[in-house]
Amino acid sequence: MSDSEDSDISGMENEEILSGSNAKQHAQQLKLLQEKDPEFYQYLKETEKELLDFEDDGEDTDVDGGTYLDEDVESDLLAEGKKKPHVKPITTSMVDSWCRDVKSRGSLRAVRSLLRAFRAACHYGDDDGDADQSSEKLGIISSSVFNKVMVFVLNEMDGILRTLLKAPEAGGKKETIMELTTTKQWKTYGGLMRVYLGNAYHILNQMTDEQMISFTIKRVKASAAFLAAFPSLLRKYIKVIIHTWGTGRGPLTVVSFLFIRDLCVRLGSDCLETCLRGVYKAYVMNCKLSKSVSISKLQQIQFLGNCVTEICGVDPPAVYRLAFLFIKQLATLLRGVLSEKGLKVVNEKKKGKKDKESKSTKKQMEKAYQKVYDWQYIFCLELWTSVICTYGSDTDFRPLAYPLSQIIQGVAGLVPTVRYFPLRLRCIRMLNRIASATxxxxxxxxxxxxxxxxxxxxxxxxxxxxxxxxxxxxxxxxKNTVKTRSFQEGCIHAVIEELAEHLSHWSRSVSFFELSFIPLIRLRSFCKIIKADRFRKEIKDLIRQVEANCDFTNSKRVGIGFSPNDPAVEEFLRAEKENGESHLSEFVKSLRERTQLMHNSLVEKSVIVGAESSVSGKKVSEYDEEIEEEGEAAFSSSWLPEKKKSQVLEKKKKNKKRTIEEREDDVEPEEEDDIVEDLVLSSDEEDEVDGEEELLSDEGGESKSQSASKDGAKKQNNSSRKKRKSKPRRKKKAKVSV
Incomplete structure (x- = not known):
């Protein structure tokens, strides 16, 4: 954490800090005061001379003799203005002693030392250009120290700070935390919670190992309720967790979503709105695909959609407004495409354009259709279909079924051509789901x-x-696929299945005979036209099942004495409705089994169904209890964050120099001059590299060696330039340079 954030703690604990500070710290304070405010220092020297006279008591020790880094996390502020503060390495024995003191007797000084070590671990590898950063005060010397600090703090610090703050042992709502901020304990120790959460957020942005990120998110989730006291930090957490949710794979995605859901449940509608906007945007970005989509990608999109659906169920009244706005955006886009289509058709008829001009108009219309016939648009429709089907019985989401079904019908009939039959079938499946749920x-x-x-x-x-x-x-x-037998067979099978699905929803309705009258007529007409016996047989099977269901419902409604609009119609075939039994329902089950077998045969053998796909294919709630990761397993490697800019810059420079040398060796003698001159660094680039390396260098000796190597390289480049100037230029080279 930055020094400004840690200063909140020192301001809250002035009495405790002054009582435990030693003479060395007091000297540093006075020296800093003399530099910043010499007049006030002179005034103290004249009036309160005894404050300036003291003796150094040496190193600070605890009752049992254990050595601590500083009593307060905020003691690093004393080194402000100091160019090269002393770096004190953290050893394994020091960490073990702090952990023992915290567990055995709850030492507050050990807690602060652990937080300082945690901050040093989280900021390890950061750019050390600023000499005033407090992270320079401590040093992580090995991966074992890093692992011990991270595992203990992430596992234990939430319980320790809850004890100091006298907060509930687990969980907590926003109201509880806001009441806690007014207590004396919060004013004394509340800054420690900010230090813990702030540094955990920083390390989440630095780590690359998914197992470490998963464990960190899972442990910080226990303290998620305290983010209500820190709004700016809450916004940062929401942003980074949504990023890991949208870009992660497997358990990382699940853990990230559980963190988001916990925030929405505990912090109320304000946080829910922010999270829902973020996850919806991340879902849309993941749906940005090409013309076709793989099975694994479909599973991932389905999982992300399940996550958004579950968030919508946290507070339906608060979510309704946002859901209405998102569905309205889809409707506005469709209306724009329909109006554009209508205007082009009217203008074409009025002007009487020729065939060539009409072809160009068709191309323009196809471009307009792609705004709607896009995977992002289609998957958004499927997302809100899933939300309405999941919460269809809720009075808050039920009104959204009508506008959404109108949008889906408009998309299905936008381009009534055979090439877009797959998209139309997806829309029909969505409509059947909405009809069945509502x-x-x-x-x-x-x-x-x-x-x-x-x-x-x-x-x-x-x-x-x-x-x-x-x-x-x-x-x-x-166009070629449309003419194949496989495509024709797949479309007819899908039409039969979806039509049987639609009729089976109303197979126990008193008006089934009227609903199925027109479909039966058109199906009989299709049987007379189609020449393939296999298709004719399937259509006849469907007709036979529909007719049998008509006979059954007609026999049951002969003796009824109420009209179709009477509320008593709900009692018609109630036993069959509860059991879900009808002639068509059994027929639909057989069709589903056949479709599933066909779908499984189309899945490529190269698709590996592993942890990622298995997680993506199920609901999130099924994994709430299954995900258990141990910190020792997560932080057991020798991983440490890399030094950022200096090492990368030096590596790039070496690689660039190596490629130049290799290309110089491979060049023929007559072409050597031209290519070498093209690859020479300009003076501006050299100056920029020099400035960055001086800023990022950690030791003076290293920077001197680098500058010496640069001087040698410059001299070598200058000598090569002088040699080339003395040689006559060829015409080809002059032409290229011009």
């Missing part, structure tokens, strides 16, 4: 039966058998 009738049969009347599905295929097409992983097909 119990409302949606006219899906017309969209399906219109597909059967397309000539590409009625006439025999002319493109051969072709490859099997997975309609779940594409949104459109090319």
């Amino acid at each position: 119990g409302t009738f949606i006219p899906v049969s017309s969209l399906l039966l219109d597909m059967l009347e397309m000539k590409e599905l009625r006439s025999p295929p002319t493109g051969g058998v072709g490859k099997a097409v997975n309609l779940l992983s594409i949104k459109q097909v090319d």
Whole structure:
């Protein structure tokens, strides 16, 4: 943490700090005071001379003889203005003694020393250009020290600070934390919680190992409720956790989501709105795909959608407003495309354009369609469909079903061509899910039966058998695929399944005979036109099941005495509705099994179903109790953050020099001059490298050696330039330089 943040602690604990400070610290304070305010120092010297007379008592020790770094975390402020503070290395024995003192007798000085060590560990590898940083005071000398500090602090510090603050042993709501901030304990020790959470946030931005990040997030989640007292730090945490949720894989994604959900539950609607906006944006960014999508990517998107759906269930009244705004954005985009389509068609008819001009108009319209026929748009529709299906019985989300179904119907009928049949089938599946979850009738049969009347599905295929097409992983097909037998077969099977699914929702309705009348007529007409026996047989099976269900419902409604709009209609076939039994329901189950077998056969053998895919395919709530990671396993490697800029810059410089030498060796003699001159660094680049290395160098000897190597390189470059100036330039070189 920065010195400004740690100063909050020192301001809260002035009496305790002064009582425990030694003579050396007092001397540093007076020296700093003399530099900053010499007039006040002179005044003290004249009036309070006894304050300036003291003796150095030596190193600070505890009752049992244990040595501590400083009594307060904020003692580093005393070194402000000092150019080269002393670096005190942290050893394993020191960490062990602090841990023993904390566990055995709850030593406050040991807690502060551990926090200082934790801060040094979290800032290890940071740019050391600023000499006033307090992280220079301590040094992590080995990976074992780093691991011990990180594991103990992350495991134990939440309980230790809760004891000091007299907070609940676990959890806590926003109201509880805000009441706690007014107590004396918070004014004394509240800054320690900020130090702990702030440094944990810093190390989350530095680590690259997913296991370490997962363990850190999991342990910090125990203190997530205290972020209500630090709004700026809360915003930073939300940002970094959403990033790990959207970009991580496997357990890291689950742990990150559990942290986000815990924040939403404990901190209320304000935090919920911020988190929902962030996760929705991350979900949309993950849905940015090409024309086709892999099975593993579909599983990941499904998992992320399940996460967003679960967040929406935390507080439905608060989420409704945001959900309405997001659905309205989708509707506005669709309306713009529809209006653009209508204007172009009207202008084309008025002007009577020729065929060439009409083709250009079609291309422009296709570009407009891509705003809607995009994976991001489609997956957003599926996300809100999932939300409404999950909370369809809730009065807060139920009103959103109507506008969303209207948008999906508009997307399905936007481009009524065979090439976009996969996308239309996805829209029809969404409509069937909404109808089943909310119990409302949606006219899906017309969209399906219109597909059967397309000539590409009625006439025999002319493109051969072709490859099997997975309609779940594409949104459109090319013209050659449309003519194949495999595509025709897949579309007809999907139409039959979705139509049977739609009719089965109302197979126990008193008005099933009227609902199925027109679909039966059009299905019989299709059976007369289609020439393939296998398709005719499947259509006849569907007709037979629908007719049998009609006979069953008609026989049951012969003896009823209420009208269709009577509330008593809900009692019609109640036993069958509760059991879910009907002629069509059994038929739909068999169709689903066949579709699942076909889908499994299309999955590539190269797809590995491992931890990532298994996590992505299930609900998040199933893993709330399963994820258990031990700190010793997470921080057991020899990992340490790398020094950032100085080492990387030096490595780049060596690689660049090596490539120049290799290319010089491989060049033919007559071309050597031209290529070497092109690769010579300019003076501006050399000056920039010199400035960065001087700023980032840790030791004077290292910087001197680097500057000496630079001087040698400059002399060598200057001599090579002089030699080239003495040689006559060839015409080819002069032409290139001009």
